[in-house]
Amino acid sequence: MSGDWITFDLGRLVDSFWSTTLDGLTLGAIYALVALGYTLVYGVLNLINFAHSEVFIAGAFAVVFVLSGLGFGPSAPHMSLGLLILDIALAMIAAMLVSAGTALVVERVAYKPLRDKGAPRLAFLISAIGMSFVIQYLFFVWRGPSAEPNRTMYRPKPIFDVFGVIINSQQLTIIIAAVVMMVCVDQLVRRTKLGRGIRAVAQDPDTATLMGVNKERIIMATFMIGGALAGAAAVFYVMRVPAGVFYMGGFILGIKAFAAAVLGGIGNIRGALLGGLLIGLIGNYGATVLGDSQWTDVVIFVVLVVVLMVRPNGILGSNLGKVRA
Amino acid sequence: MSNHSPLGSVGATQTAIGEELADVTKKHKRTAALRQWWNDRSRLQQWLMLLVVVALAYLLPVINPPLITTEPANDFAISCFNMALYALVALGLNVVVGQAGLLDLGYIGFFAVGAYVAALWTSSDSTFVHIPYLATLPLAMIVTVVFGIALGLPTLRLRGDYLAIVTLGFGEIIRLLATIIPGLKGNTGFQNLGRPPGTNADGEALFTASNGLPWYWLVVTIIIIVAVLLGNLERSRVGRAWIAIREDEDAAEIMGVPTFNFKLAAFGTGAAIGGLAGALMGGQVGFVNNQKFDVPTSILFLAAVVLGGRGNKVGVILGGAIVAYIPLRFTELAAYKYLIFGIVLVLLMIFRPQGLFPAKAHLLTYGSRIRRWVKKEQAPAQPEGGPPPGSAPPAPGGSTAQSTRRARKET
Numbered sequence: 001m002s003g004d005w006i007t008f009d010l011g012r013l014v015d016s017f018w019s020t021t022l023d024g025l026t027l028g029a030i031y032a033l034v035a036l037g038y039t040l041v042y043g044v045l046n047l048i049n050f051a052h053s054e055v056f057i058a059g060a061f062a063v064v065f066v067l068s069g070l071g072f073g074p075s076a077p078h079m080s081l082g083l084l085i086l087d088i089a090l091a092m093i094a095a096m097l098v099s100a101g102t103a104l105v106v107e108r109v110a111y112k113p114l115r116d117k118g119a120p121r122l123a124f125l126i127s128a129i130g131m132s133f134v135i136q137y138l139f140f141v142w143r144g145p146s147a148e149p150n151r152t153m154y155r156p157k158p159i160f161d162v163f164g165v166i167i168n169s170q171q172l173t174i175i176i177a178a179v180v181m182m183v184c185v186d187q188l189v190r191r192t193k194l195g196r197g198i199r200a201v202a203q204d205p206d207t208a209t210l211m212g213v214n215k216e217r218i219i220m221a222t223f224m225i226g227g228a229l230a231g232a233a234a235v236f237y238v239m240r241v242p243a244g245v246f247y248m249g250g251f252i253l254g255i256k257a258f259a260a261a262v263l264g265g266i267g268n269i270r271g272a273l274l275g276g277l278l279i280g281l282i283g284n285y286g287a288t289v290l291g292d293s294q295w296t297d298v299v300i301f302v303v304l305v306v307v308l309m310v311r312p313n314g315i316l317g318s319n320l321g322k323v324r325a
Numbered sequence: 326m327s328n329h330s331p332l333g334s335v336g337a338t339q340t341a342i343g344e345e346l347a348d349v350t351k352k353h354k355r356t357a358a359l360r361q362w363w364n365d366r367s368r369l370q371q372w373l374m375l376l377v378v379v380a381l382a383y384l385l386p387v388i389n390p391p392l393i394t395t396e397p398a399n400d401f402a403i404s405c406f407n408m409a410l411y412a413l414v415a416l417g418l419n420v421v422v423g424q425a426g427l428l429d430l431g432y433i434g435f436f437a438v439g440a441y442v443a444a445l446w447t448s449s450d451s452t453f454v455h456i457p458y459l460a461t462l463p464l465a466m467i468v469t470v471v472f473g474i475a476l477g478l479p480t481l482r483l484r485g486d487y488l489a490i491v492t493l494g495f496g497e498i499i500r501l502l503a504t505i506i507p508g509l510k511g512n513t514g515f516q517n518l519g520r521p522p523g524t525n526a527d528g529e530a531l532f533t534a535s536n537g538l539p540w541y542w543l544v545v546t547i548i549i550i551v552a553v554l555l556g557n558l559e560r561s562r563v564g565r566a567w568i569a570i571r572e573d574e575d576a577a578e579i580m581g582v583p584t585f586n587f588k589l590a591a592f593g594t595g596a597a598i599g600g601l602a603g604a605l606m607g608g609q610v611g612f613v614n615n616q617k618f619d620v621p622t623s624i625l626f627l628a629a630v631v632l633g634g635r636g637n638k639v640g641v642i643l644g645g646a647i648v649a650y651i652p653l654r655f656t657e658l659a660a661y662k663y664l665i666f667g668i669v670l671v672l673l674m675i676f677r678p679q680g681l682f683p684a685k686a687h688l689l690t691y692g693s694r695i696r697r698w699v700k701k702e703q704a705p706a707q708p709e710g711g712p713p714p715g716s717a718p719p720a721p722g723g724s725t726a727q728s729t730r731r732a733r734k735e736t
Contacts, residue, residue, distance in 0.1 A: 047486070048486045048489065048490070050489075109671065110671055110674075113675045114674060114675065119674065119678060120678075121485065121486075122422075122426060122428060122485075123674045123678045124674075125428055125486065125489060126428075126627070126631055126670055126673075126674050127670065127671050127674035127675065129430070129624060129627070129670060130628075130666075130667045130668070130669070130670025130671040130673075130674065131667070131671055132667075133621070133624055133663055133664075133666070133667030133670065134664060134667035134668055134671065136663070136667075137661070137663045137664035137667060138664065140663070140664075141660075141661065141664060251620070255490070255493060255494060255497065258490050259490070259494070262487060262490065292505060294501055294504060294505050295501075295505065297494070297497055297498065297501060298498050298501055298502070300494075301491070301494040301495070301497075301498055304491070304494070305479050305480060305491060306479075308479075308480075308483055308487065308491075309479050309482075312482070312483060
């Protein structure tokens with residue numbers, strides 16, 4: 001038994017603190033977008049959507065297919081900025097549609113029939129796990145065990161250089177776009193009529209129904225919003241982790257995104273953002289300090305369990321229903 | 326059971342409802358009739374029939390029934406061993422999921438710990454102290470209980486759904502640690518694990534990787550022991566507490582059940598059985614590396630419990646055997662086994678959430694004796710209008726033991 005498999009080297013983190021932080025925030029932004037899907041569904045139904053990771057990976061597959069169709073390959077293409085943005089927007093729309101559609105199928109197949117029967121909570125969890133398994137292995141049967149070939153959209157270029165800290169275009173795109181989307185969702189839930197419906201159902205489904213809210217429609221809409229966000233996350237995911245599009249990819253990311261949702265306070269939209277960024281940072285710091293990226297998940301889960309022991313409802317820990325307009 | 330009234334001059338809707346009810350009752354009646362028949366047999370008859378079933382189970386690989394056999398694709402004795410192993414795993418997971426109602430998605434972690442215990446203490450690749458293989462079985466159980474408690478202590482206070490995700494993370498972490506920690510040899514793994522002693526007539530070792538028969542008999546024997554012990558546990562205070570927690574944790578807590586302790590007990594018991602199964606798997610295959618302990622297998626274990634019928638020991642044993650058997654028998658389906666069992670999970674939850682062999686809630690402590698006594702008391706009491714005072718049908722759950730005591734005093 002050699003003792004050098006685990007090293008605790010803070011110096012390594014100090015050396016690369018800013019690049020580790022920025023990369024952590026980039027990953028965290030992606031986790032946060034996926035975490036929103038868990039949080040929204042949990043807020044409305046009080047149930048974990050275990051199949052949300054597969055909703056996400058379906059979007060990632062859609063991105064890869066659309067990009068392949070548009071002629072993107074392993075190396076960055078030469079094209080004008082306008083055309084590039086158009087292509088990426090196209091991929092994103094496709095991914096959002098596919099993910100939202102998958103989420104809807106999950107809702108109709110794994111949740112609706114059980115809701116109609118008033119099944120116990122455990123039954124919902126098991127049927128969602130089953131659904132997640134089904135989608136995962138449909139991709140396995142269809143695309144095989146290996147990852148899809150890389151699709152590079154553009155080569156990250158350094159943009160800012162603040163006191164020697166280099167921020168590249170990819171990190172900037174992902175962080176800004178993700179935060180903008182999250183603000184949009186936050187406002188959607190706080191200010192629009194649909195958002196009011198979502199909050200009403202989250203607070204009390206029966207009373208909401210009596211007040212004229214169509215509960216079924218709200219639930220479907222919630223699943224689809226969560227799915228669309230996961231689809232958007234999938235585009236960034238393909239940018240940041242190009243070799244991660246395979247049948248298990250959703251599971252690997254989903255488990256972190258779920259940890260993010262729980263850490264921030266599940267059912268809390270701002271909590272999902274906070275949790276996502278924190279999980280991204282913690283994972284990256286942990287991997288750097290311990291010297292192996294395989295430690296990421298271990299560190300994340302240890303931190304999650306420790307936080308939950310102190311704050312069993314997560315850091316921000318309120319629920320969707322309590323959001324005020 | 327709802328006793329539907331005879332349908333006379335009632336409206337069409339009511340007739341429909343009545344028919345539906347009748348249909349439901351009919352369905353229930355079939356299983357209920359079987360159960361009734363079984364309960365009506367005398368103790369001796371029950372034991373004799375069980376003896377026949379057990380003997381058939383032991384002889385299954387020897388008989389090698391033509392249509393059922395997994396040959397030529399898979400050696401039937403080894404297939405039987407795998408089925409028994411899954412049955413044992415399902416029996417253990419059933420304590421956690423079926424009895425206490427805690428969703429554990431990382432059960433494979435305990436299985437892995439058990440396998441690694443067997444590997445570390447018996448493999449020729451390990452630099453650890455070597456002990457006889459059979460001694461690793463209790464050792465694996467002890468180590469996994471420690472892991473189970475270490476996982477349970479911080480997480481069992483959490484909400485039920487959080488537990489699912491934390492256990493899922495635990496399963497992943499165990500696999501990752503097996504990869505990262507060099508002492509656990511990652512993908513290279515451990516070869517030449519120890520095996521139980523014993524030679525056959527021509528002096529060759531009895532327990533080998535290619536000879537599934539003794540392994541199968543060993544596991545079946547262990548299953549019987551474990552099932553009997555679990556049955557006793559089920560009928561004890563512990564089992565009643567588990568059921569109370571499963572049905573309504575808050576209510577159980579209010580009624581004075583220390584839920585956390587009993588959840589921990591369920592977790593530990595389940596973990597021990599998982600570890601035992603892992604050690605057995607390691608011994609039979611003779612090789613342990615980090616490739617076999619992935620989360621999909623963990624979900625497969627869950628599918629076995631759900632398919633068999635959560636909370637029903639016999640059911641989950643059959644469920645485990647079915648989940649292992651289908652990919653071995655229909656090898657063309659083996660590649661799709663995860664897909665198939667995923668679909669099975671969804672369909673079961675929609676159409677038959679109680680599983681193929683549903684558990685029946687009935688009196689646990691001295692159950693059969695009470696049932697018989699109630700029947701005897703009620704039969705002559707009926708014409709006088711109800712049972713005599715003091716012989717009200719015993720309430721289920723906690724008060725059962727007391728009613729029995731009272732009943733004994735009166736007779």
